Amino acid sequence: MKFFLCHFLLLFSFSASLHAVFCLNSDGVALLSLFRQWTSMPSSLSSSWNSSDSTPCKWVGIECDSKNNVVSFNLTGYAISGQLGPEIGHLRQLETIDLSTNDFFGNIPEELGNCSALKNFDLSSNRFTGQIPGNFKYLQNLGFLSLFSNSLDGEIPESLFRIPGLQVVYLNDNNFNGSIPRNVGDLSEVVTLWLNGNRLSNTIPESIGNCSKLQELYLNDNNLVGVLPESLNNLENLAYLDVSNNSLIGSIRLGSGNCKNFDTLVLSFNNFSAEIPPGLGNCSSLTTLAIVGSNLTGTIPSSFGLLDKLSYLDLCENHLSGKIPPELGQCKSLETLRLYTNQLEGKIPNELGMLSNLQDLELFSNNLTGEIPLSIWKISRLENLLVYSNSLSGELPSELSQLTYLKNISLYNNQFSGVIPQSLGINSSLVQVEFTNNKFTGEIPPNLCFGKQLRVLNMGLNQFHGRIPSDVGPIPESLIKLPDSSPSSFLGNPSLCVNCLSSGSLTCFGNSYLKPCYHHSSGLRGLSRIAIVLIVLGASLSLVFVLLGLVCLFLLQRRSKQELEISAEEGPSSLLNKVMKATENLNDRYVIGKGAHGVVYKALLGPNKVFALKKLVFGGHKAGRMSMIREIETVGKVRHRNLVRLEEFWLRKDCGLVMYRYMENGSLHDVLHATNQSPILEWNVRYKIAIGIAHGLAYLHHDCDPAIVHRDIKPQNILLDSEMEPHISDFGIAKLLDQSPSSTSSIFVPGTVGYIAPENAFTTKKSRESDVYSYGVVLLELITRRKPMDIDIVGWVSSVWSNTKEINHIVDSSLKEEFLDSNIREQVIGLLSVALECTNKEPNNRPDMRQVVKRLSNMNMNPPTTSKCS
Numbered sequence: 001m002k003f004f005l006c007h008f009l010l011l012f013s014f015s016a017s018l019h020a021v022f023c024l025n026s027d028g029v030a031l032l033s034l035f036r037q038w039t040s041m042p043s044s045l046s047s048s049w050n051s052s053d054s055t056p057c058k059w060v061g062i063e064c065d066s067k068n069n070v071v072s073f074n075l076t077g078y079a080i081s082g083q084l085g086p087e088i089g090h091l092r093q094l095e096t097i098d099l100s101t102n103d104f105f106g107n108i109p110e111e112l113g114n115c116s117a118l119k120n121f122d123l124s125s126n127r128f129t130g131q132i133p134g135n136f137k138y139l140q141n142l143g144f145l146s147l148f149s150n151s152l153d154g155e156i157p158e159s160l161f162r163i164p165g166l167q168v169v170y171l172n173d174n175n176f177n178g179s180i181p182r183n184v185g186d187l188s189e190v191v192t193l194w195l196n197g198n199r200l201s202n203t204i205p206e207s208i209g210n211c212s213k214l215q216e217l218y219l220n221d222n223n224l225v226g227v228l229p230e231s232l233n234n235l236e237n238l239a240y241l242d243v244s245n246n247s248l249i250g251s252i253r254l255g256s257g258n259c260k261n262f263d264t265l266v267l268s269f270n271n272f273s274a275e276i277p278p279g280l281g282n283c284s285s286l287t288t289l290a291i292v293g294s295n296l297t298g299t300i301p302s303s304f305g306l307l308d309k310l311s312y313l314d315l316c317e318n319h320l321s322g323k324i325p326p327e328l329g330q331c332k333s334l335e336t337l338r339l340y341t342n343q344l345e346g347k348i349p350n351e352l353g354m355l356s357n358l359q360d361l362e363l364f365s366n367n368l369t370g371e372i373p374l375s376i377w378k379i380s381r382l383e384n385l386l387v388y389s390n391s392l393s394g395e396l397p398s399e400l401s402q403l404t405y406l407k408n409i410s411l412y413n414n415q416f417s418g419v420i421p422q423s424l425g426i427n428s429s430l431v432q433v434e435f436t437n438n439k440f441t442g443e444i445p446p447n448l449c450f451g452k453q454l455r456v457l458n459m460g461l462n463q464f465h466g467r468i469p470s471d472v473g474p475i476p477e478s479l480i481k482l483p484d485s486s487p488s489s490f491l492g493n494p495s496l497c498v499n500c501l502s503s504g505s506l507t508c509f510g511n512s513y514l515k516p517c518y519h520h521s522s523g524l525r526g527l528s529r530i531a532i533v534l535i536v537l538g539a540s541l542s543l544v545f546v547l548l549g550l551v552c553l554f555l556l557q558r559r560s561k562q563e564l565e566i567s568a569e570e571g572p573s574s575l576l577n578k579v580m581k582a583t584e585n586l587n588d589r590y591v592i593g594k595g596a597h598g599v600v601y602k603a604l605l606g607p608n609k610v611f612a613l614k615k616l617v618f619g620g621h622k623a624g625r626m627s628m629i630r631e632i633e634t635v636g637k638v639r640h641r642n643l644v645r646l647e648e649f650w651l652r653k654d655c656g657l658v659m660y661r662y663m664e665n666g667s668l669h670d671v672l673h674a675t676n677q678s679p680i681l682e683w684n685v686r687y688k689i690a691i692g693i694a695h696g697l698a699y700l701h702h703d704c705d706p707a708i709v710h711r712d713i714k715p716q717n718i719l720l721d722s723e724m725e726p727h728i729s730d731f732g733i734a735k736l737l738d739q740s741p742s743s744t745s746s747i748f749v750p751g752t753v754g755y756i757a758p759e760n761a762f763t764t765k766k767s768r769e770s771d772v773y774s775y776g777v778v779l780l781e782l783i784t785r786r787k788p789m790d791i792d793i794v795g796w797v798s799s800v801w802s803n804t805k806e807i808n809h810i811v812d813s814s815l816k817e818e819f820l821d822s823n824i825r826e827q828v829i830g831l832l833s834v835a836l837e838c839t840n841k842e843p844n845n846r847p848d849m850r851q852v853v854k855r856l857s858n859m860n861m862n863p864p865t866t867s868k869c870s
């Protein structure tokens with residue numbers, strides 16, 4: 001039955017602009033009373049919910065049946081803040097309520113139990129507190145119940161699990177305590193049951209085995225105890241089971257029944273203290289199996305060889321013993337095999353070499369013996385080979401070079417011997433190489449530094465020596481100054497020495513771990529200080545002369561060749577020498593930042609002479625080096641108020657040093673996201689930063705010939721001087737650095753996640769449009785002060801903006817006061833729309849940087865004025 005209520009009082013509480021008496025049906029009245037309790041919502045909603053309508057059926061988020069009763073109330077993601085009032089209980093015909101992803105707080109009203117027609121119920125991702133109302137038992141038509149990511153507590157009512165048709169239940173990520181309702185088996189239709197991330201205690205009810213349609217069961221991150229119920233084996237449809245991070249004990253009774261649909265089984269971080277059941281080998285659909293840190297004993301069942309879909313097997317940190325079953329080599333799809341920190345013994349089976357998809361092989365901290373089978377060195381996709389702390393022996397084969405994706409090879413604490421194949425250096429993707437404490441001999445391959453990503457190289461406690469046939473020889477200098485290596489990385493090789501001079505202020509890298517190579521010193525005596533510095537920087541002797549030549553190249557801009565030679569001879573006062581002194585040979589104490597391409601140091605060369613030094617580590621091939629020098633030269637000539645000025649640079653084969661003016665206020669990233677005490681950043685400062693970056697980029701894109709595309713625009717690369725004027729850094733460099741042979745042939749994408757334009761996600765297309773996109777993201781970050789890595793900032797802003805047209809929901813809340821000034825408000829909206837255009841998915845629809853500069857400058861033609869008063 002339909003009836004109407006006339007409300008005059010409401011008139012005044014909603015809108016002073018209403019001028020007529022109105023009649024709205026009772027569902028509409030109930031909705032308006034709900035609305036009244038919301039403190040913030042988008043204007044698209046408040047303008048649509050018009051109290052002079054006769055029904056709410058055309059309102060945003062509302063759907064009605066033919067009798068104008070509300071059947072669906074869906075305002076998901078509307079940025080509503082407030083409480084959910086008891087008036088909701090009046091919506092008797094309601095079938096769907098979806099208020100997920102808002103900012104609702106307070107209790108869930110009891111009265112919802114009156115909406116007995118409800119089928120779909122979603123209040124997830126809010127701030128609701130309190131318990132699930134007991135009245136929910138009246139919602140006998142409920143099929144979908146989602147309350148995850150709130151702060152609900154108390155016990156999960158048993159009555160809830162008596163609702164016969166429940167198919168989907170998400171109660172995860174709340175504070176529910178008590179037991180899992182013992183009658184969970186009453187959920188005969190349930191397909192999805194997520195109870196993870198609560199404080200549920202007690203055992204997993206045996207009755208779970210009666211939920212015969214269950215496919216997804218997530219119970220992880222609770223305080224459950226006892227054993228895994230045997231009845232889980234009755235669940236023929238179960239595909240995902242996660243019980244990790246509880247306190248379960250006893251035998252793992254899985255795999256004895258029909259487990260053909262198991263896809264993912266995660267049992268990690270319990271205390272089973274039991275053996276792995278061989279029956280798991282019968283669960284033929286398994287792709288992921290993880291039982292980490294659960295005090296497993298016994299052996300790895302050979303039946304795992306039957307799991308031909310398995311791609312992830314992680315049994316590390318247990319007490320497994322015996323051999324690695326050769327049958328594992330039959331899991332052909334295996335990508336990750338982690339068996340580390342167990343008591344496995346015997347040889348690594350040759351058969352593992354058949355795992356052609358294997359990327360991670362982590363067998364460290366076991367008791368494995370023998371050689372690494374040749375077949376393993378031929379798994380071309382292998383990225384991580386971690387076998388340290390075993391008793392492995394043998395020599396490394398030259399096939400090592402076939403591992404072209406190898407990043408992390410840790411062989412330390414074993415008995416490997418022989419010479420390290422020179423071909424290791426060809427693996428340009430290497431990041432971490434640890435060979436410490438073995439019996440390696442011969443030379444350390446000097447071309448290891450080709451890997452521009454190489455960060456850790458530990459070679460200590462071996463029998464390496466210098467260049468054959470000399471018995472004592474230097475460590476390849478190119479290896480010694482890697483970001484995370486030091487001469488101590490080579491400690492314990494009695495035949496290795498460090499090239500350096502004992503005289504003068506420059507010590508051997510400031511330590512006495514390794515003896516200096518004396519037999520070379522006479523040859524060095526005639527060299528100038530700059531050469532010595534270069535040696536310390538890591539250049540090998542023969543390279544010094546080449547380098548002096550390179551230093552010429554860039555100095556030629558200002559000085560003649562003769563002058564250069566003089567400057568090289570005046571060594572002690574050379575700039576490089578001063579720089580090295582000021583930073584105590586690039587001591588960590590002077591580090592002010594670490595970027596993708598190198599570490600940045602601060603060098604104080606005199607009063608008011610502060611510089612930033614960036615140490616670059618790059619791979620290079622001979623042909624590319626000259627063009628790189630030319631390009632750095634080009635970049636060095638670029639001068640613009642909004643570009644960081646390159647003062648000097650020094651290059652050598654694998655590393656380089658670039659000197660900039662020091663920027664007092666650090667990077668825009670620091671200023672926006674400093675963990676403690678971020679400054680407020682007034683709007684005019686943000687505007688200045690926005691337009692400054694635009695000027696700098698426009699200059700690079702349109703005034704430089706050839707145009708320079710930055711490719712890595714992000715707040716970390718925008719530096720702010722004492723006046724908060726922005727200066728773009730790293731232009732040109734990023735591009736140069738990515739020209740090494742490894743990156744041109746690889747799928748490496750330059751740029752930083754969050755700022756990469758969509759068209760670049762899978763290609764290495766480099767264009768001005770992509771810089772424009774990144775610039776747009778930086779603008780959004782300036783406006784919202786949110787990090788693109790944390791959220792999909794472009795998606796979030798554009799959906800909130802197009803849904804609500806409310807800038808308040810988007811901007812950094814510390815700007816809200818300034819918003820009272822309508823000029824500022826307009827500027828912000830103007831900047832936002834530029835940002836959204838710049839981040840248009842279609843590159844051709846983005847403005848170019850000249851247009852951006854123009855748009856931004858026009859905004860400033862109406863500078864903020866004091867608001868007019870009447």
Ligand SMILES: *[C@@H]1O[C@H](CO)[C@@H](O)[C@H](O)[C@H]1NC(C)=O
Nearest residue numbers: 017046047048050051052053
């Ligand atoms: C509400 O509806 C009335 C009549 O249909 C109309 O005059 C009024 O402008 C509307 N109010 C709003 C805020 O849209």
Ligand SMILES: *[C@@H]1O[C@H](CO)[C@@H](O)[C@H](O)[C@H]1NC(C)=O
Nearest residue numbers: 074075076096097098120122
């Ligand atoms: C609510 O609306 C959104 C689209 O705005 C839709 O994706 C979602 O499925 C709806 N919720 C329900 C429970 O139907």
Ligand SMILES: *[C@@H]1O[C@H](CO)[C@@H](O)[C@H](O)[C@H]1NC(C)=O
Nearest residue numbers: 089110111112113114115135
């Ligand atoms: C609605 O729910 C409340 C609380 O559960 C109850 O007291 C009330 O009687 C119900 N109203 C109607 C009309 O059923």
Ligand SMILES: *[C@@H]1O[C@H](CO)[C@@H](O)[C@H](O)[C@H]1NC(C)=O
Nearest residue numbers: 153154155175176177178179
């Ligand atoms: C559950 O938490 C509530 C408070 O949120 C507490 O009163 C109750 O005793 C707890 N129950 C159990 C079984 O721990």
Ligand SMILES: *[C@@H]1O[C@H](CO)[C@@H](O)[C@H](O)[C@H]1NC(C)=O
Nearest residue numbers: 185205206207208209210231
């Ligand atoms: C499962 O259901 C059967 C039949 O409905 C019932 O007899 C049995 O007790 C239930 N098992 C558990 C453990 O609840």
Ligand SMILES: *[C@@H]1O[C@H](CO)[C@@H](O)[C@H](O)[C@H]1NC(C)=O
Nearest residue numbers: 197198199220221222223245
């Ligand atoms: C284990 O679960 C608890 C919640 O019960 C959670 O706070 C904790 O972070 C989880 N630990 C791990 C390692 O995930």
Ligand SMILES: *[C@@H]1O[C@H](CO)[C@@H](O)[C@H](O)[C@H]1NC(C)=O
Nearest residue numbers: 247249250270271272273295
């Ligand atoms: C694990 O279980 C064993 C008994 O099986 C018990 O002795 C041990 O204390 C438990 N360890 C932990 C950390 O709970």
Ligand SMILES: *[C@@H]1O[C@H](CO)[C@@H](O)[C@H](O)[C@H]1NC(C)=O
Nearest residue numbers: 271272273274294295296297
């Ligand atoms: C591991 O299990 C054994 C029994 O198999 C038990 O004695 C031991 O305490 C357990 N260890 C831990 C750390 O729980």
Ligand SMILES: *[C@@H]1O[C@H](CO)[C@@H](O)[C@H](O)[C@H]1NC(C)=O
Nearest residue numbers: 255256257277278279280282
């Ligand atoms: C695995 O399945 C085979 C045949 O289906 C059966 O004979 C064997 O007992 C099962 N293994 C286990 C451990 O349940």
Ligand SMILES: *[C@@H]1O[C@H](CO)[C@@H](O)[C@H](O)[C@H]1NC(C)=O
Nearest residue numbers: 343345346366367368369391
């Ligand atoms: C490793 O194996 C060797 C020989 O097989 C044995 O002597 C040693 O005790 C084992 N070490 C461990 C930690 O099991």
Ligand SMILES: *[C@@H]1O[C@H](CO)[C@@H](O)[C@H](O)[C@H]1NC(C)=O
Nearest residue numbers: 364386407408409410431432
């Ligand atoms: C290499 O593996 C070790 C584990 O042994 C890990 O700590 C390190 O982070 C890994 N390095 C890289 C670059 O992945």
